[in-house]
Every structure is written in structure tokens, then in C-alpha cells.
Amino acid sequence: MSFRCSRSPRSHGVNLEETLRYEESNFGSRFAGAMQEMRREGKLCDVIIKVGERRFSAHRLVLAACIPYFRSMFTLGMAEDDQQEIQIDEGSIDAIAMETYISFAYNGKLLITLSNVQSLVTGACFLQLTAIKDECCRFMQNNIHVNNCFDILKFADLFLCEGLHAETKKFIRKHFADFVQSSFHLNISFEDLHMLISDDGLNVPSEEVVYEAVIKWVEHDRDKRSHLVSQLMACIRFPLMRPPFLSDVVSCNDLIKSSHDCRDLVDEAKDFYLIPDRRAAIDPVKLRGRCCRELVGHVYVIGGLTSAGDSVNFVEHFDCLNEKWMPGVPTKLPRSRLGVAVHNNSLYAIGGYDGCRRLDSVERYSPLVEGGGVPISGGCWEMCPSLNTKRSVLSAVVVKDTIIVCGGYNGIASLNTIELYSPLEDDCWRVGTPMLKARSATGCCVLDDRYLFAIGGHDGLSIFKSVEMFDAESQDWVMVAPMMSKRCRHGAAVLNGRIYVCGGYDGSKFLSSCEVYDQYPNAWSPIAPMQCARSRVSVVANGGRLYALGGFDGTSNLSSVEVYNPESNTWEFTTSMICHEGGIGAAVLNK
Template identity: 50%
Template sequence: MKGSLLACQGKSALEALINFAYNGNLAIDQQNVQSLLMGASFLQLQSIKDACCTFLRERLHPKNCLGVRQFAETMMCAVLYDAANSFIHQHFVEVSLSEEFLALPLEDVLELVSRDELNVKSEEQVFEAALAWVRYDREQRGPCLPELLSNIRLPLCRPQFLSDRVQQDDLVRCCHKCRDLVDEAKDYHLMPERRPHLPAFRTRPRCCTSIAGLIYAVGGLNSAANFYAGDSLNVVEVFDPIANRWEKCHPMTTARSRVGVAVVNGLLYAIGGYDGQLRLSTVEAYNPETDTWTRVGSMNSKRSAMGTVVLDGQIYVCGGYDGNSSLNSVETYSPETDKWTVVTPMSSNRSAAGVTIFEGRIYVSGGHDGLQIFSTVEHYNHHTATWHPAASMLNKRCRHGAASLGSKMFVCGGYDGSGFLSIAEMYSSVADQWCLIVPMHTRRSRVSLVASCGRLYAVGGYDGQSNLSSVEMYDPETDRWTFMAPMACHEGGVGVGCIPLLTI
């Protein structure tokens, strides 16, 4: 857009549009931005429409974001709508205290409290928000409470909260359907064997990938390493996406490449890997508050190049390589008991697969079994302990990055048996299909992919000639990859984990 954008007061939308036509300057303020946007839409002045959307986007606040989202939907401004939606999810607790939230119609509240992306410390905050909405107009909204509670994940509330707060509320006590939902939630805690029979969405933890988090790069290989060998490292460094800066942390007690990394309760776990001579079963946990590592319980199997994820507060490791063959075995770790338990194996032996949590399931993509590289995908339902096939990727690949962001799952890079890849794909469960997105700037095998701040970060890798310290960031709103600050202490092969800033 030519000209400058000047924030000023007291100009009408018509006067602002006339001024723009004559001198290329556009004056936008809080009073005229909506009128300007409507006029620009009617006259098909895309540059002014974009400028108004940017103005509103930069001024999103818990007290106005719901109204901005509604206005963006009316004006068919997709980028502004998505930005407001993401802001609402990220700041849900503050938004739920606003007059805009209390004035929402039932269908909008139902849609909001159902979202996986809500950024809440506990499900109890969602319950309190819903109850506040009902009490705002108790006579009219009281009958809506059963439908609201059925969309809240009551089983994920603490037993004490269910007994002392939810069950004792007078609105809940006088409603049979509400009491049934409370009983269902209590059964979840009292009788774990019945959990597979509960509606899956009510026991699925929420996951907000738009909040800021610090990205930790763990272990990996030095610059002298080639595709087949190299020195494993115990080095750890942390990246602040907002400051675009890396800093060194205390090293692990053991050197580990092809290491699994997981984050639970604000602790970073380094799992298994290869120390340069042996595949490892050992595990150690990092506390960012004390900058220290502590050994915890070891896995049942030695493994490197496995997938590692967290679901319902448990760490899962899938497949990998034990020094002799690719594995199909899966183990889960409980931080409370410090024990590893073997669960249902995958349908295929998979080493160097992409593994991520998507819509409450563990998705495993690609990888290899020592003979062939896969494009196939399978997912695990932890309630029924069963694996199911999903749509295959467009490209076979191993040693690739995989991560979820919002309502989509992504894979990038890897190796297809003949070349090192920069191509990336995105999966939608609604369409049950993959589609290509813009490729990375760099070919990256052994790349790690992680979500933070509503963006994806592809960290390190190997381009066919050397290990990489470079990092690329993918913005789903613009479908572009951008280089970020390179790692300071690593050259490829790292494991990564993201610790939300709220937890440290």
C-alpha cells in the first residue's frame, strides 16, 4: 500500500477515503476503522481493507476480541478472524471475565468451551467461566447448563474440585443431567477401567499451541559428523522465539544423539538415544528453575531414533532402533510412579518416524523398518489401547519432523531413500488427506519440528553434506518459512522440547 498510515482522531470514514484518493495517506482511528473497513470492502479497495485489519489486529484485547472476531466474520476478513480466534483461545480466562463473553449466545459459548486450543491451566477454569455465563442471566440460561457441562471436560478436574465445588453448586444439584455428568467424572477417577467407554473428547486434555514457549535443543551431533557417524553431544541450549536468541544450559550427564525429548509438568526429559557406542535405555530430567539434570527410571528397551510424545501426563515412546533392528514396541512412563510400562505395539516396525499428538491421539508417520521407507500413518487411541490406520502422506520419508498446530498436523523434511527433502505436508482430519505446503529453504534430514507462539520451528538437520545449526520458522498464516537465529552450540541431530513460559 502506498502512502503512510496515520493514527489520528476526529476524521470521518468518507473524509479519510477521499484523502487517500488524493494524497495516498490514510488516517485510521478507533472511531472510523469499522466504517473504513466496510467502505473498503464495498468498493473493493483491498489495500485499505488490509490496513484496517492490521489496525484491529494490533489492538486485540480480552475485552474486545470477541467483537472483533464477529466483525471480521461479517466482513469476510479471514486473517483478522483467525488472529482474533487465536487471541481468544490464548487469553480465554481473561476473555471469560469480559462483558462481551457474558453477552454471547449459547451456541458461541458452546463452540468456545469445546475448543481443544483453549489455554487454561486446568479444566476447572472452563467450568467457572461457563457457570459465570449461566449466572449472568440465571432464569433464561439455567436450562442450558446440562448442555454446557457436557461440552466441558469434567473428568479432567481434580476429584476434590468435583466434590467440593461442582457437586455442591446449587444449579448442578437441582439438575439430574448435571449430576449424571458429575458422576461420570467421578467414575473416571474411581474406576480407571471404565475410561475407554467415556466420550473421548471429554477426557482429552486441551493443548494451546499459540502460547509462547522456550524451545530446548538437546544432544545431537558435532559438525565433524557425517550422515552415518559422528560424535554424540551432551550439550543443551534454549531458544527464546520472541527474542530470537539461543542460550546455553547445563549439559546432560550423558551424551545423546537421536534422543527422544518430552516435557511434562515443566520438566524436560531426555530419553534414550545413542552415546556414540551404544543405544541407551537411560532417562534424565531437566529442571529449568534449578538448571540441573536428574536421572529417572530407565525404559524397558534400549532405543534411539524413536518418537516421543506426552498424552494425559504420560510420556510415550514409539519404535526406534535398538542397535540390531527397528522396533514396533511402545512404552509409556508415569512421572508419579517413575515406571515404564509396555503398551500395544504399532502395526509396523518404525525407526526415525515422525510422532506427534493430534486431536487427542498419537500419530506416527513414515519411518523405516531397515528395508523400506514408509509413507503410511497410524494413530493410537490410548483409551482403547488400539492402533488404527490413517491417510498416508504424499511422500515416503524417515528422519523427518512432525508437529501439530491448531487443527492441522504437519511434517517436513526427512529422507526418502534417494534424496534429502525440503518438502513439507499438512494433514486435515476433516478431509482425511494430506496436502503440500511451501517447502523449507533447506533440505533437512534428522530435523526436529516443534510448535511455539502459533508457529512451527524446524531445528537443525542434515542436508546431505553437513549437519546444520540453522533454524527455520513456518507461519501458517502466510505459508512462509523464515530463517531464525541459528543454534549456538549444535550442528544437527538434536532432540527438541518446548516448555511454555507460563510453567517456568
């Protein structure tokens, strides 16, 4: 007997339905629960998976549906298709991981922990569970530390985890100094250490850190490793070390003295300083400073002048890797001819000129950062303790966690005074030992977090080529080698332990010329000129390059930016600033 219904839209005014779709909302969870229950009770199980001495009952259909390895085994006519008990090699997957994955096939859940993640990756590779392998790699990436980074690197290499391998290498480059300081590198192989110290991208404050890492590694097992010292030292860039360190530490080391090849490397570095004519014969790699691309920061440009001469409060920052300018948060006050310093990854805009008067006010800005540590728009400027003296065309640097402001102009005369401020300790600015000369529109740089150099500038009557150096430990100023050319309103920055001075004004012409200072042997030498003459230019170092920003060419303010490559000794233009020209302040905030 069958039920019949003839559909008639007019039948008693009622619409009749010919079909009805029913769905059980919790069907998936009910089905999974039932399968788990049957497995626990051993009902309808048709296969046993054995790993070592452990045996796991299961349903072929469930394993094949959820795990690609078993799908191939049970559907492609393999020998195991008819076997009641299947033996799995413990070298491919351990018993605990297999139990975890069989449970996962029934409930779709697994717990990843620091103690099981590596065995889960091993098992995921064997069972062809790509999504779980990727999730485990993300978990490991989020838990990289100096005490496990090299183990993770080797593990990622073994199991072809390309993304994890790349991120771990970035971590090691970025934290190399901490890695070797913690001594976790002492047990790695010669090949692995050689690979590390050959990397251009190590983040180290000086080449001396790399040298010390090699010495510690060799000394850890001297009898078995001393014959490898010359091969490792060939990766060290000795000409980048300070001469006192070369003479007092490296040359006196027994491992170095006992190796003819090592002594030659040290002698070559000494010749670099003592006989400049021989520098051209040195392998350029040995003269190239290491640059960690993971720490290439954003160049921040603050304040400045319009073409009409008005001071502005604009801020923009430059992504050097993507060559893109982005707007920033404006300062509270318009400022030109200001000093800019970075302390604890916060920007300080200090003094300057607002279009009417010289300023003693100071502002601080800490940017918001995104997940990768990249500065983004956000945050705000806040007022800090004011200077003791109003000043524009000043210089600001940081020495030993203390911001130091040098010279400038107070509206009446150029200044020789300096002021100091330690943000973590002070609630006001302190007066320091004055410079030997009054200097405004000077350039200031710091070497070895100890020696402050005040370079050129003017006193209102004369433009200087003279340079004086402040020792932060003795608190004394002394004169050092003068520049090759007198200049004021120039830019100055430190790159690879050398001071670069660019552009400026010599009293008769606007300059494109540049020169570089080596503390040892206390001498200046010329480098390639910029493509534009630039007075009132700001220069910063970032990512192994110099950036010359804006300025005045004698006719107009400039928004253009040039980049200097010390390896090729060349300048190239990059993306011009959006809203800045001359009289700016600039600094770099690192990731």
C-alpha cells in the same frame, strides 16, 4: 560584645576552626512527630478539610508541602486559600481515603490493603499523588485472580492505569479458560465479552472453550441476550473446531438453530472440511489459531552430532520473542538421535546414541525460572528409571500425563514396541500395545490428548509413507491416511489441531517438502517447502509458528533454523543455533 579570634596556623601549634556544622540526625522524625502531636492537640491548625460529614483539622503548610492538590489550592490564589473550612466532593475522594492521606502528609506512611486499594487509587488520582497511585497499581497487579481480574481491568481503564491495564489483559488472556470456567464472565457486558472473544491471544486448548463461554453467557439471561448471539458467534472460529463437536453439539444447539446467521457460520465450517476447494474463500482470521504471547515458551535443543559424527551433551534454549539463543545445562550423558518429551514443564531426554552404543537411560531436567516465569539457566539433570529396551532414533510424546516412547532402533533391528511411564505414579516403564509396523526414525504427534500418530519412518528395508494411530482409550492401533510422500528422519509437530510433517529422506533424496494432516476428513495436503532440505530435523510448535531446527542437507549438518507462518504459508530463517547441528532432540518449555 563580640567574640574575636585571629587565626594563626602557628599559634601555639594548635589549628583553630572558624566554622562548625551541626546536624541533628533525627531532625526529620522529631519535626514530623511534633507536627503530628500539634495536629492531635489542635494547636496552630489553620484549616479544616470536610468530606461528607467528616471534618479533619490540619496545617496548610504541611498539606501543601506533601500533597500537590493542596499546594496548588493554597499557593495559586484559589478561592479556598482564605477559607477556614474547605468542602471536598465525596465523589472525588471518600472520607476514609482523605483521612489516610492527611495522616500520610504528617508521617509519610500508609497501609495498602485489598479492601482499601481502590479508594486509595481514586484519592491518589484526585490529590495528584502519582507515586502512591503507581504503588497501589503494583499491589493490585500482584493480587490479580480469576475472581477479580475483570473488575481490575475495568478499574484500570477508568483511572488510566496503563501498566495495570496491560498486565491485567495479559492475565485474562493467559487464564481465559479458568476465567470462564469459574463463571465470573456471566455478568460482564456484551461489549466486554465481544472484546474478549475477538482477541487473537486467548490461551485456550481449543476454540470450543470460547464457544461454550458465549453459550453460557447468553443462557445466563436468555430473554435479554438471545438477540446478541449472532454478533458474538461471528467472533468464533468454527473451522478450528472438531467436526464431531460441530455436528453433535453446535448444530444441535437451539440458539444456533434459531439464527440464520449462526447456521451459515456452522455450514461454512462444515464446508471447510467437506469441500477443500472452498477454503480459500473463508476469512483468514477464522482459520488462525489463537496464540497467547504471554505463553510463548523457550525452545530447548538437546544433544546431537558434531560434523565428525560424535554425540554431544550440549543444551541450549531459544527465546523466540527476542530471537536469541542461550546456553543451557548439559545432560549427564552425550546423546544423539534421542527422544525428548515435556511433562509438567520438565524435560525428559530419553534413550539415543552416545557414539558407541544405544541407550536405555533417561534424564529429567526442571529449569529455574525468574519472576516472570521465564526459564533461565540453572537447575540440573537427574537420572530417571531406564527404558526396558535400548533404542535410538525413537519418538517420545505425552498422552494423558503419560510419556510414551515409540519404535526406534536397538542396534539390530527397528522396533514396533512402545513403552509408557507416568512420572507421578510409576517407578518403571511399562510395555504398551505394539505398533502395527516396526518403525525407526519416525515422527510422532498427539491430537486431543488421546490420539497418537506414528508417521512414516523405516524398518531397515523400506521407507514408509504409512501412518498409524493409537487410541489411548481403546489401546488399539489403526492405519489412517498415508502421507503424500514416503519419508524417514523427518520432523513432526502439532499446530492449531493439525499435524505438520517437514523434511526427511525418501531413500533417494533429502527433502525440503512439507505436508499437513487434518484428522477430519483424514487427509494430507502440501504446504510450502522449507528453504533447505533437512533430514534428521527436529520440528516444534511455539507461539503459533513451527520451528525447523538443524538437520542434514545431504552434504553437511545444519545449525540454521527456519520458522513457518501458517497464515502466510511461508518459511523464514531466524537466528542459527550456537552449538548444535543434526541428530538433536527438541521441545518447548512454556512460561
